[in-house]
Amino acid sequence: AQKITQTQPGMFVQEKEAVTLDCTYDTSDQSYGLFWYKQPSSGEMIFLIYQGSYDEQNATEGRYSLNFQKARKSANLVISASQLGDSAMYFCAMRDLLLIIQGAQKLVFGQGTRLTINP
Amino acid sequence: DVKVTQSSRYLVKRTGEKVFLECVQDMDHENMFWYRQDPGLGLRLIYFSYDVKMKEKGDIPEGYSVSREKKERFSLILESASTNQTSMYLCASTRYGSGTSEQFFGPGTRLTVL
Numbered sequence: 001a002q003k004i005t006q007t008q009p010g011m012f013v014q015e016k017e018a019v020t021l022d023c024t025y026d027t028s029d030q031s032y033g034l035f036w037y038k039q040p041s042s043g044e045m046i047f048l049i050y051q052g053s054y055d056e057q058n059a060t061e062g063r064y065s066l067n068f069q070k071a072r073k074s075a076n077l078v079i080s081a082s083q084l085g086d087s088a089m090y091f092c093a094m095r096d097l098l099l100i101i102q103g104a105q106k107l108v109f110g111q112g113t114r115l116t117i118n119p
Numbered sequence: 120d121v122k123v124t125q126s127s128r129y130l131v132k133r134t135g136e137k138v139f140l141e142c143v144q145d146m147d148h149e150n151m152f153w154y155r156q157d158p159g160l161g162l163r164l165i166y167f168s169y170d171v172k173m174k175e176k177g178d179i180p181e182g183y184s185v186s187r188e189k190k191e192r193f194s195l196i197l198e199s200a201s202t203n204q205t206s207m208y209l210c211a212s213t214r215y216g217s218g219t220s221e222q223f224f225g226p227g228t229r230l231t232v233l
Contacts, residue, residue: 004161006161009159035221037221037224042226043128043207043226043227043229044224044225044226044227045209045211045224047221047222047223050221091161091162093162105150105213105222106152106164106167106177107152107162107164107211107222109154109161109162109163110161111159111160111161112161
C-alpha cells in the first residue's frame with residue numbers, strides 16, 4: 001500500500017524567507033504522481049504543483065518548486081519568498097492507480113503541515 | 120471557471136439522524152470522491168465513483184453509503200449519524216484517466232454530530 005508521511009505538524013517562518021515542507025512517500029509502483037495542495041482557513045483545497053515519477057526535472061510553479069529525490073523517496077515543497085497569505089495547511093498526496101479500466105485515480109494524503117508566516 | 124459545490128458549509132445533526140451531504144460538479148467529470156479530514160490524519164477516502172450508479176469503497180467506508188444517480192451529483196449518506204462522524208467532509212472530482220491532473224475539491228462541509 002502507498003503511504004505519505006509529513007513529519008512537520010507545524011512550522012513558523014518569517015515573512016520573505018524561503019520554507020521547505022517535507023514529504024516522504026512509500027510505494028512499490030514505478031509509475032506514480034505526487035501532488036501538493038494548500039488549504040487556507042476557509043477550507044478549500046487548492047492545487048499547487050505536480051511531479052510525475054518519470055519527470056526528469058523538478059516541477060516549478062511560480063514561487064513553488066518541488067524538490068524531488070526519487071532514490072530517497074522524498075518530494076519536498078519549497079516556497080520561495082514567503083508571504084503572509086501562505087499561512088495555511090499544506091498536504092502532500094500521492095496518486096494511487098486504482099481500477100485502471102475505469103481510470104479512477106485515488107489520492108493518498110499525508111497528515112499535513114500547518115505553516116504560519118510571521119510578519 | 121471549474122467548480123465543485125457542496126450543499127452546506129456547516130451542519131449540525133443529532134445522533135441517530137440520517138444525514139445527506141450533496142456534491143455537484145460542473146466539469147463533466149466521470150470520477151467523484153468523498154473524503155473526511157481529521158486533525159493529524161489528513162484526508163481519508165470514504166467512497167468514490169467512476170460512473171453513474173457505480174461506486175467503490177475507499178479506506179474508511181464503515182457507517183457511510185453513497186449515491187450517484189446523475190453524472191454531476193455525488194451524495195454521501197450517513198444512515199445513522201454518530202458522534203465519531205463529526206468531521207470535515209470534502210468532495211472532489213476529476214476526469215476519466217486523468218493521470219497527471221489534479222482532483223478539484225469543493226469547499227467542504229463541517230459536520231457536527233451531537
